[in-house]
Amino acid sequence: MNTNGWPEWGTQDLPPPGVLHDALIEGKGCRVNGHKLSPDAHGVWITNPYGIDCGLWQELTMERIEEFLIDMAQNKDYGPVP
Numbered sequence: 001m002n003t004n005g006w007p008e009w010g011t012q013d014l015p016p017p018g019v020l021h022d023a024l025i026e027g028k029g030c031r032v033n034g035h036k037l038s039p040d041a042h043g044v045w046i047t048n049p050y051g052i053d054c055g056l057w058q059e060l061t062m063e064r065i066e067e068f069l070i071d072m073a074q075n076k077d078y079g080p081v082p
Helices: 017-025 062-073
Strands: 030-032 035-040 043-047 053-057
Touching: 017 030, 017 035, 017 062, 030 062
Parallel strands: none
Antiparallel strands: 030 035, 035 043, 043 053
16 A cells, blocks of 8 residues: 555556546456456445345446445455454
């Protein structure tokens, strides 16, 4: 992480925010740090590594993607975990 709390995108196993945004806009599902992002007609569903749907982005914004990637850089899990 740099001094403002943002991950160094090139040094972690994370996609750059713009690349992830473009893939989701194109309707491509993605996996990031075990979490599955699945776009459909309702938005982008987030499924945690344990198979539990734990979020829906009805509006896809760069801010949401950046916040998600920061959480993933910090190894946060979304939703309930065993």
